[in-house]
Amino acid sequence: MSSRLEEFIRNHKEEFDDKETSDKVWANISKGLEKDKKAPVPMWNWTWRVAAVFFFLTSSWFAVEKVMQYKETGGNEVAVSEEYKEFVEADHYYTTLISQKKQEIEDFRLANSDLEEEFLQDVEKLDSMYMDLKKELKSFQYNEKLMDAVIRNLQLRVEILNQQISLLQRIRQKKAQEETVSI
Template sequence: MGDQFEKFIIDNREAFDDATPSENAWNAIDQKLGKKRSIWPNMWKVAAVLFMVSTVYLMVEKATTNDEEPLLSEEFTQAEDYYVGLISLRRKEIKAQLTPEEHEQFLVEIDQLDSMYEELKRTYQTNASNDRVMDAMISNLQLRLEILNKQLDILQNIKNQNNENDISIEI
């Protein structure tokens, strides 16, 4: 019997395809589905929006973290600030005691060390969390400060000698 029924449907398919259910039938189906269907489409919309927002957030965060330079440790940052402050102070002291031409000649080594320090910073950015590079950066800062201190001592000695010569000439 199942085969006859199937054969009947296949033979008369065109007669079944042109018939459409009445408007009342669709309204009844909509009312039954309406209660159940109203929750899920809204949930899917909320889930889709949350997915899109989180995806955009993660993409933006990843793009900004890749562009930033590697984070230096708090200890290193404090040491760098300390040395940079002292170096700046020593440079001002030297500049106050010299003419512009003498100042340029006197600070040639410091300028070379400045450029080396910038190179070390670029190296650190490409080799993040390399302790040897960080140690070299600190050593560079210490060396610059030491050179500036020695230069100030030399200037002070010259000034003292000039003062002694002035005193001996006055007597």
């Protein structure tokens, strides 16, 4: 059927081409376009446009905020739980305490640098274990057992630092006694 239609159009092409629109039709079309340009836009039309822009901006803001929150938590909803908040508080407490203890040890400034070096090696081993546990904690999406292991590591570091400080205090006392005896 389509081949007969094509053949008919080819045969009667001149009959189709003789019909053109008059200039009057084109003049009416251009008048209508000019009238549309000059016509005031109703207030409700502007209201809908403003509402659409507001909705788009608000939606975009919420979407960006959700993506940022997802990146901060590592894609894990457990990260905002009470357990995680407690973990973060404990982690902050112990890391602050550890830095204070390290500073206290550095303040002793012993003549026996071998002893200080040995102290630092013990703490450095625990520091590296702590960093490894923190990496695992992020990759395993804040597993409760890993959080406990991190806290236990921090507690061990505090205990070791306390023992080192105690030992340093005893050494200091012994040196002070030796100096008083020799005087």
